Amino acid sequence: NVFNLKNGNALRIAMLFTLAADYYLVANSAQDKLSGMLFFMGTQAFISLHIFLRDENKKRRIANLSVRLGLSAILVIATLIVLGDGADALAIISIIYYANLLTSMIFAPCDKCGGKLLCLGLVLFALCDINVGLWVLNDMYFGGFPEGSFLYKLLFSGIDLAWVFYIPSQTIIALVTLIKKTSHTP
DSSP, X not given: OTTOGGGTHHHHHHHHHHHHHXXXXXXXXXXXXXXHHHHHHHHHHHHHHHHHHHOOOHHHHHHHXXXXXXXXXXXXXXXXXXXXXXXXXXXXXXXXXXXXXXXHHHHGGGOTTTHHHHHHHHHHHXXXXXXXXXXXXXXXXXXXXXXXXXXXXXXXXXXXXXXXXXXXXXXXXXXXXXXXXXXXXX
16 A cells, blocks of 8 residues: 555655655756755655654654754754854755754664664765765855865765765665564564
8 A cells, every 4th residue: 555654655755755856966967955955854754754653652752753853953053053144044954854864863773674774774874964064064154174174185085975875875775665564463
């Protein structure tokens, strides 16, 4: 049943949102970062829904939502403080996206059927996004990291770390969609 979001369909929908985000951020020569990040928000919404629906523990579900909302609020405030007048919609949407990614990493392992594998995929996704975020900070917000600094050396190492982490992250998340939740009744 396509409407049963517990059996991996929410993750499949998340993958479609990821595909749309990649179009705007990578495939489209115009690179519409805001549209790409809005689609990545959709990705995180469906990953969150997957984790939430598969968790039968009511207290953990409440904790999931509380952490998700609280972390989003804290990181938005931090972004506004750090960027000041430079804070824009892209920065705010990106930080909310990342807060949801981190929260999903925390709660994914609670799913006994593929949760640890999903967590691994999300960790790799987060490592990819750290690299992408550093490029955006370097180019759009901070005017370039000082030459010779650790962040400069990381970005200009000659290895595209974003892709090193992204390809395995998406492969693992796609594999998790194949794992069906089974009902264990005593």
